[in-house]
Amino acid sequence: MSKAFRLVSFFVSLLLAGTLLAGCGTKEKPKESGKAGQQATEIKIGAIHPLTGNLAYEGKAIRNALELAFEEVNAAGGIKSLGGAKLKLIDGDNQGSPEKAVTEVQRLVKEGAVILTGCYTSSATFAATQEAEKLKTPFVVTIASAPNILERGFKYSFRVQPNANVFAKNFIDYMKELVTPDIKTAAIMHEDTLFGTTFADYIEKHIGETGLKLVARVPYSNQSPNLTAEINKVAAAKPDILIGTGYYRDQTLMVKTLKEQKVKVKAIIGIANGAFSDPKFIDELGKDAEYIMDVNYCHNPKNSKSKEVMEKYQQKYGSPLSSHAVYGYVVGKLIADVLERAGSTDKEKIREALTKTNFADHILPNKEIRFNEAGENVNAAGVITQIQNGKKLVVYPGEYAEAKLIFPMPQQ
Amino acid sequence: MAETRTLAKKKKRVVSLAAALLALLAAALLPQVIDSYYLNLLIITAYGIYLAQCWNIMSGLAGQFSFGHATFFGLGAYTSSLLFTKAGLTPWVGMFAGGAVAALMGLFIGFLAFRYQLKGHYFALATLAFAEILRVLALNWRFVGGAMGILIPLGNKPANFQFPETVHYYYVILVMAALITFLVYKLGSSKLGLYLVAIRENEEAAEAMGVNSFKYKLIAVSISAFLTALGGTFYAQFYSYLDPELAFGTAVSVNILTPAIIGGVGTVWGPVVGALVLTPIAELTRGLLSSGISMIVYGLIIIVVIIYLPEGIVGLLQKVWRRRIIFKRRTTVVENKPGVKKGGF
Numbered sequence: 001m002s003k004a005f006r007l008v009s010f011f012v013s014l015l016l017a018g019t020l021l022a023g024c025g026t027k028e029k030p031k032e033s034g035k036a037g038q039q040a041t042e043i044k045i046g047a048i049h050p051l052t053g054n055l056a057y058e059g060k061a062i063r064n065a066l067e068l069a070f071e072e073v074n075a076a077g078g079i080k081s082l083g084g085a086k087l088k089l090i091d092g093d094n095q096g097s098p099e100k101a102v103t104e105v106q107r108l109v110k111e112g113a114v115i116l117t118g119c120y121t122s123s124a125t126f127a128a129t130q131e132a133e134k135l136k137t138p139f140v141v142t143i144a145s146a147p148n149i150l151e152r153g154f155k156y157s158f159r160v161q162p163n164a165n166v167f168a169k170n171f172i173d174y175m176k177e178l179v180t181p182d183i184k185t186a187a188i189m190h191e192d193t194l195f196g197t198t199f200a201d202y203i204e205k206h207i208g209e210t211g212l213k214l215v216a217r218v219p220y221s222n223q224s225p226n227l228t229a230e231i232n233k234v235a236a237a238k239p240d241i242l243i244g245t246g247y248y249r250d251q252t253l254m255v256k257t258l259k260e261q262k263v264k265v266k267a268i269i270g271i272a273n274g275a276f277s278d279p280k281f282i283d284e285l286g287k288d289a290e291y292i293m294d295v296n297y298c299h300n301p302k303n304s305k306s307k308e309v310m311e312k313y314q315q316k317y318g319s320p321l322s323s324h325a326v327y328g329y330v331v332g333k334l335i336a337d338v339l340e341r342a343g344s345t346d347k348e349k350i351r352e353a354l355t356k357t358n359f360a361d362h363i364l365p366n367k368e369i370r371f372n373e374a375g376e377n378v379n380a381a382g383v384i385t386q387i388q389n390g391k392k393l394v395v396y397p398g399e400y401a402e403a404k405l406i407f408p409m410p411q412q
Numbered sequence: 413m414a415e416t417r418t419l420a421k422k423k424k425r426v427v428s429l430a431a432a433l434l435a436l437l438a439a440a441l442l443p444q445v446i447d448s449y450y451l452n453l454l455i456i457t458a459y460g461i462y463l464a465q466c467w468n469i470m471s472g473l474a475g476q477f478s479f480g481h482a483t484f485f486g487l488g489a490y491t492s493s494l495l496f497t498k499a500g501l502t503p504w505v506g507m508f509a510g511g512a513v514a515a516l517m518g519l520f521i522g523f524l525a526f527r528y529q530l531k532g533h534y535f536a537l538a539t540l541a542f543a544e545i546l547r548v549l550a551l552n553w554r555f556v557g558g559a560m561g562i563l564i565p566l567g568n569k570p571a572n573f574q575f576p577e578t579v580h581y582y583y584v585i586l587v588m589a590a591l592i593t594f595l596v597y598k599l600g601s602s603k604l605g606l607y608l609v610a611i612r613e614n615e616e617a618a619e620a621m622g623v624n625s626f627k628y629k630l631i632a633v634s635i636s637a638f639l640t641a642l643g644g645t646f647y648a649q650f651y652s653y654l655d656p657e658l659a660f661g662t663a664v665s666v667n668i669l670t671p672a673i674i675g676g677v678g679t680v681w682g683p684v685v686g687a688l689v690l691t692p693i694a695e696l697t698r699g700l701l702s703s704g705i706s707m708i709v710y711g712l713i714i715i716v717v718i719i720y721l722p723e724g725i726v727g728l729l730q731k732v733w734r735r736r737i738i739f740k741r742r743t744t745v746v747e748n749k750p751g752v753k754k755g756g757f
Binding site for chain 1: 651655663706
């Protein structure tokens with residue numbers, strides 16, 4: 001390494017340090033001025049999602065949807081009960097880790113956030129809600145499905161989305177109504193971390209209620225490059241329906257392998273499936289994706305507002321609004337409603353208003369949002385979607401359905 | 413002449429000890445004047461110092477590079493948490509049970525690895541493999557919570573290692589970090605420490621001098637494992653949630669060793685300096701720059717440090733210090749026998 005090179009890189013690192021410090025200076029200032037006149041002008045809402053790392057894509061989408069909701073609120077005149085105050089999103093990046101989530105909760109509250117939202121992964125949400133509780137700051141979960149996040153008696157945490165148990169219960173309830181006499185057995189293939197295991201445990205325990213018999217339970221690692229052995233296990237059990245829970249890559253691989261091995265089942269149903277509700281899945285599998293069902297959250301296709309939001313999102317961010325991001329949007333609108341009712345940026349009053357939520361002006365296929373003692377949305381529920389002619393459509397329950405359910409699927 | 417030198421040395425030692433005590437006192441008083449955001453950063457820093465120092469004993473002092481300290485960390489966290497949630501045993505006791513389990517594991521890994529002469533990268537890979545095995549085990553073993561992990565019931569009884577105020581956690585980890593730094597300092601001048609350094613520098617030579625390298629390496633591993641496990645218990649109690657990835661994941665191992673490497677492997681103050689430098693950098697870059705760029709800048713800074721300071725920050729300081737002394741000696745007319753050059757320690 002030449003001396004000149006060393007010198008140059010020394011200066012580069014000096015510059016880097018310089019920019020850091022400079023950034024430090026400029027950041028400091030608005031904080032001071034914000035304190036003086038914060039009441040009327042701006043309300044800060046913290047969003048803590050994975051913005052870097054392998055979950056960044058979804059984290060960003062949820063964050064963008066929140067931003068979109070805030071922009072709509074601001075364009076419509078802000079929070080009227082607070083003199084037209086504008087909502088301002090401040091970003092936190094938890095990089096998918098609990099430690100970072102805690103640090104970000106601290107930082108955002110310090111920067112003046114009165115409500116926090118997050119965190120996409122359950123492990124980060126555990127830590128973040130706990131920290132928010134300590135700081136007495138309301139926390140609205142955008143996405144995190146582990147049921148026990150809200151089983152710890154927290155006063156400041158709220159969740160709009162159905163938790164894992166609700167999804168699994170929805171699945172059981174829907175199957176009770178849908179199962180016909182010629183469908184007798186089921187197999188479940190699930191990825192083996194928290195996400196997939198939670199569902200599988202619930203299904204194993206309750207599937208008897210639907211009249212179905214579980215003939216195989218096949219866990220796999222979501223890192224595994226090949227699922228042939230697992231599919232063979234499923235094939236050997238000859239189930240009528242195959243239940244799948246997992247993430248995008250592994251569940252896509254599961255369906256691909258199933259089709260390659262020509263294993264015939266009467267239906268493939270996902271529960272909160274990372275693949276079956278993703279538009280990419282249809283692109284990747286084409287005809288093989290047809291008739292695949294998923295019990296998942298989704299926007300309400302019967303609500304004309306949904307289409308409008310989806311178009312706006314597509315236009316602004318250049319990608320379709322994913323079903324996770326729908327909750328970012330809904331949480332954003334909910335926060336506006338809560339602040340409107342609270343008429344204050346006092347965190348206690350905001351919490352008070354959150355507990356009294358009765359919010360129906362959303363784009364979910366659910367009734368109004370109301371929170372129970374624990375902070376769970378009592379009307380949270382998933383719907384069944386099905387891929388028909390290359391489109392993911394809501395097919396069940398009837399009041400939200402945009403197409404008729406095809407079950408069992410026609411055998412090619 | 414020799415007397416004055418030892419006297420000067422003694423004086424220097426007293427001064428540096430006083431400085432360390434003052435720094436500790438300052439650290440203890442800091443929470444009085446800062447808000448909870450900085451308090452949280454202080455906790456992360458002290459926690460980083462503690463774990464890096466644990467790693468430093470085995471990998472810095474004894475030179476047995478571990479890339480799988482998550483093994484010990486996770487065993488500690490899991491043992492104390494399981495004892496707490498399933499048997500109601502206070503983590504104050506559970507942490508030592510965890511330490512014992514981790515130390516046994518350390519002995520086991522060490523025995524296998526050293527018996528079959530695994531060294532350097534191969535030893536590092538073996539430690540990594542053990543962490544992975546434990547991660548997969550924890551993931552699939554229902555009794556320990558499987559993928560669900562362990563959610564520690566919240567409480568605020570100090571007897572259960574749960575405190576009403578965050579600042580109490582800070583004092584706990586600060587004391588742990590101070591004690592272990594003192595331990596590493598003491599170890600450096602002890603017989604055991606000298607044996608370990610000898611093994612690190614040249615194992616064959618050390619053996620030839622009659623040092624039982626197998627035994628002393630095992631001792632280093634088990635001490636390091638025991639102490640790392642205590643850090644695991646702290647993590648579990650502080651964050652109240654534990655899952656296989658958080659306990660045994662590769663990220664854990666990497667986070668344990670980074671401060672030591674940046675600060676200076678095998679030095680007393682390396683892990684301390686490393687953690688003190690790394691935490692603010694990570695925070696500043698994340699808070700000030702947009703998310704993607706912050707990681708790039710953070711990474712760049714680490715790369716620059718590794719390229720230009722292969723012996724870490726403390727290594728650089730020592731070099732500068734030594735040069736100054738040599739320079740001084742050259743300029744003074746009195747030429748004494750040059751003092752024994754201080755080693756990496």
